[in-house]
Amino acid sequence: MVSRAWVEVDEAALRRNLRRVKDAAGPDASVVPMLKANAYGLGVAAVLRMVRAELSGRELFAIGVAAVAEGEELRALGWTGRVVVFAPAPPDELPRAARAGLTPALSDLDSVRRWAAAARETGRRLAFHAEIDTGMGRAGFPYAGAAAWGAAIARETGDLLEWEGCFTHFHSADEPELAPTDEQQRRFRESLAALPAPGDGSVRRVIHSANSAAAVRRNGYGGDVVRPGIFLYGGSAGPGAVPEPVVSLRARVALVRDVPAGWTCGYGATYTASRPERWGTLAIGYADGLRRALAAQGEALVRGRRVPIIGRISMDMTVVDLTEVPEARAGDAATLIGRDGGEEIGLDQVAAQAGTISYEILTGLGTRLPRVYVDGTRAHRDA
Numbered sequence: 219m220v221s222r223a224w225v226e227v228d229e230a231a232l233r234r235n236l237r238r239v240k241d242a243a244g245p246d247a248s249v250v251p252m253l254k255a256n257a258y259g260l261g262v263a264a265v266l267r268m269v270r271a272e273l274s275g276r277e278l279f280a281i282g283v284a285a286v287a288e289g290e291e292l293r294a295l296g297w298t299g300r301v302v303v304f305a306p307a308p309p310d311e312l313p314r315a316a317r318a319g320l321t322p323a324l325s326d327l328d329s330v331r332r333w334a335a336a337a338r339e340t341g342r343r344l345a346f347h348a349e350i351d352t353g354m355g356r357a358g359f360p361y362a363g364a365a366a367w368g369a370a371i372a373r374e375t376g377d378l379l380e381w382e383g384c385f386t387h388f389h390s391a392d393e394p395e396l397a398p399t400d401e402q403q404r405r406f407r408e409s410l411a412a413l414p415a416p417g418d419g420s421v422r423r424v425i426h427s428a429n430s431a432a433a434v435r436r437n438g439y440g441g442d443v444v445r446p447g448i449f450l451y452g453g454s455a456g457p458g459a460v461p462e463p464v465v466s467l468r469a470r471v472a473l474v475r476d477v478p479a480g481w482t483c484g485y486g487a488t489y490t491a492s493r494p495e496r497w498g499t500l501a502i503g504y505a506d507g508l509r510r511a512l513a514a515q516g517e518a519l520v521r522g523r524r525v526p527i528i529g530r531i532s533m534d535m536t537v538v539d540l541t542e543v544p545e546a547r548a549g550d551a552a553t554l555i556g557r558d559g560g561e562e563i564g565l566d567q568v569a570a571q572a573g574t575i576s577y578e579i580l581t582g583l584g585t586r587l588p589r590v591y592v593d594g595t596r597a598h599r600d601a
């Protein structure tokens with residue numbers, strides 16, 4: 219136990235999830251693991267090391283991020299391979315992206331012109347991927363009219379730029395019904411077919427559309443590349459795409475007290491003891507990413523038993539009712555997400571209880587929590 223509270227990351231499970239995505243996408247597909255937002259909160263340096271250990275150079279096409287600063291961080295970590303920046307960058311960040319040797323996703327002609335200007339300045343031929351909007355509506359060239367905008371891009375790029383890839387992004391690939399995703403893929407294909415061929419005819423553009431859900435449930439739609447995120451980190455990507463758990467959230471019981479019937483708990487005194495009770499104060503709160511919305515139905519595991527969260531979750535503390543676990547002691551590790559003995563609290567279950575999604579739970583895990591990397595194989599065997 220390293221701290222008052224911490225995040226445990228099961229490296230072996232993450233690597234098995236990554237391998238499952240790669241296997242589903244097929245032998246010809248390579249992978250762009252999405253490491254944006256500090257690898258969904260798990261720690262980008264460690265996750266970079268894991269994906270490099272799991273995938274061969276040929277299997278690992280690039281690392282995916284959302285922000286130019288995240289690409290710069292990967293360079294500082296010593297990653298010299300491709301970095302694709304998927305979110306549109308504010309105009310003034312493109313020169314920085316060029317200096318760091320990043321590959322942006324571009325969504326309009328203005329950005330293509332700015333990227334060409336950056337190439338002229340740096341004196342290097344710069345690569346980019348064109349995003350095609352097939353219904354996500356937040357970025358990309360419209361899927362219709364590809365012949366016209368494709369030709370316009372080609373005019374801007376000249377010899378300055380390498381139009382390396384084309385991709386789209388799905389809005390509902392984790393839903394039970396996959397017809398809307400199939401329709402987005404159809405639009406993507408239609409758009410690609412209308413694009414002018416690469417100039418010298420020798421270069422084949424890299425085509426990709428699949429997030430975790432489409433990689434696992436639709437075998438990546440036969441794309442050259444798949445772009446998994448949440449599945450690697452243990453979040454469900456829809457029916458038939460449930461990964462192994464990767465993340466555990468633990469906090470120590472800092473204090474155990476007996477309280478009389480009628481005693482109240484937390485801001486707003488929303489909870490009142492209905493009998494003499496034993497309460498445990500956990501050293502974790504919403505500043506650590508434990509969502510206040512969990513208070514109504516949230517639970518923790520203490521000594522392998524389920525105990526309810528009572529009262530409101532504070533910034534730094536959370537109270538659980540330990541009356542049914544009389545052997546609990548200050549110093550025990552409580553589990554808010556993950557397994558303890560025969561019991562388990564799932565990431566997706568916590569997200570549902572908090573009225574959100576696994577992505578928001580993971581990326582909301584506080585910077586105050588150390589990330590601890592374990593090989594869970596043995597622990598699971600012991601359990």
Ligand SMILES: *Cc1c(COP(=O)(O)O)cnc(C)c1O
Pocket residue numbers: 252304387428429430431445446447448449
């Ligand atoms: C975040 C992101 C992904 C990964 O999505 P998951 O649902 O986490 O697998 C893939 N592609 C793009 C463009 C993204 O921004």
